[in-house]
Amino acid sequence: MTKTYRTTRRAALLIGGALLGAHMTAAALSQAPLSPAKLVYGDRVAEYLDPYFSQNWQLFAPTPISDDRGILARAACADGSVSEYYDVTAHGIDKAQNSRFFPSREVRLISAGLQNVTSSEEILRRLREKQTNDKKPVLPPLPYEKVTEAEAVKSLSRYSYDQMPTACDGKAVKVQVRMYVHELPPWSKRDDPSAEGRVLVKDFAWARTKDLR
Secondary structure (H helix, E strand, O other): OOHHHHHHHHHHHHHHHHHHHHHHHHHHHHHOOOOHHHHHHHHHHHHHHOOOOOOOOOOOOOOOOOEEEEEEEEEEOOOOOEOOOEEHHHHHHHHHHOOOOOOOOOHHHHHHHHHHHHOOOHHHHHHHHHHHHOOOOOOOOOHHHHHHHHHHHHHHHHHHHHOOOOHHHHOOOEEEEEEEEEEOOOHHHOOOOOOOOOEEEEEOOOEEHHHOO
């Protein structure tokens, strides 16, 4: 084994170790609690990890269901006309229910995207709730939260576009996603047949279909 070979191998190992260490640090920072470092570097870390190394540990002990949420989508045609809203979530649920033995998991693409749109750090969520209750200005979304939401909306727009192949005769130029959240009546009104929950709606910005391919 020549000296040049040993030197090259050590250099390669050092560089590989440094890159691996940087990657592991970025992955750990993305899952770490809110901190000054995450506020500064969170958006850069999210850009690096998405989409191939994104982290999601929302597996165990999920939040109990207290609402019904999903997405609708519509398309804009080249002539300026706009299609009717298409219930993307209902279509995914139908596909899952129509096959009992091997159900489709496409609906999870929607639920995961909505989770990324509506989720936030526990500390930030409590802070905003307190500010709302105290009727004080609410902290706006932080940079890394904006990046996460933008990526989720783009993913939902791309999926919705794929589910509307006949919109505008297959030549849609833009797609818009609408998120709805139907808050279920509280448990205290479980015996009240007239009890109704609130329906909240949020329309996201139009996305150009050429940017979704």
